[in-house]
Amino acid sequence: MIDVLIADDHAIFRSGMRRLLSDEPDMRVSGEAANGQEVIDLLQAGKYSVVLLDINMPGRSGLETLKRIRASWPAQPVLMLSMYPEEQYALIAIEGGANGYLSKDRDAGELLQAIRAAAAGGKYISPNVAVQLLTKPRHEASQAPHLGLSAREIEIMHLIVQGVSLTEIGEKLFLSVKTISTYRTRLLAKLGLESNADLVRYALRHELID
Structure with missing residues (x-):
């Protein structure tokens, strides 16, 4: 069973994620957090297969929370979710240690695929981001x-x-x-x-x- 921790400061979004994952026989929402500190507290108290982490949260941001997770739980699978453009922030998130990055407007099936990939210890980049990373000169991105x-x-x-x-x-x-x-x-x-x-x-x- 894939135990998912949802971290997002919008209760309606968390509710929607619960409904989506409840239809999957191999997934369940085992924890919810509205800010970065709650994510850390939940990880200290229990284990999760995947953390779905929003970038923009009050207090400690998602990227700062990711940094803390990597310092304390280096093997913890984390997927970053955001309304920010994938083409720019996917690279930042992945270089920060995320297993993948998806904007919130992506298809639900793609999100489920990303969760399964992360839970298995892999990484997930959307086809759109993959094309952007392959076609963009590496030196341009790094500069x-x-x-x-x-x-x-x-x-x-x-x-x-x-x-x-x-x-x-x-x-x-x-x-x-x-x-x-x-x-x-x-x-x-x-x-x-x-x-x-x-x-x-x-x-x-x-x-x-x-």
């Missing part, structure tokens, strides 16, 4: 400035380009406005940008947002 951002910087970048204010970002991530401002300054410097408008243009140019 993309945003690939050097930390998990928290990536999360804050996405919120900024969505038009979320620094105050709102701080409230969402449980951090002070001063800390968020420091993160913003740091990520702009790493990307060689000067303003939020530049950041939006960068995100569009690199297909980090729709």
Whole structure:
């Protein structure tokens, strides 16, 4: 039996995943978490075949949680799920130790296939991502400035380009406005940008947002 831990801060999404997996004779949802700390707590208390981990969660982000999982449970299968574009964030997630990455708009059958692959100790990359990785020059991917951002910087970048204010970002991530401002300054410097408008243009140019 494949025991799945679902980590997502949206209760409706978790409910939908429960219904989907309940129809599979070899799968069951054995745990649910709404944030990164709950994921760590559940892994400390029990074993799971696969962790379905959302990238964008309050507090510790999915990528930061993945880093913690890899440090404490190096063999734990983890699949990253997100609304962020696969073409960019699949590489970041997999290099961070994920067994696979799927955007939430993928077909349910593909998700089930990915779960089974991860549970067996393998990796899963969607056909779309595989084509992108094969056709994109490797040196170009490795030199993309945003690939050097930390998990928290990536999360804050996405919120900024969505038009979320620094105050709102701080409230969402449980951090002070001063800390968020420091993160913003740091990520702009790493990307060689000067303003939020530049950041939006960068995100569009690199297909980090729709």
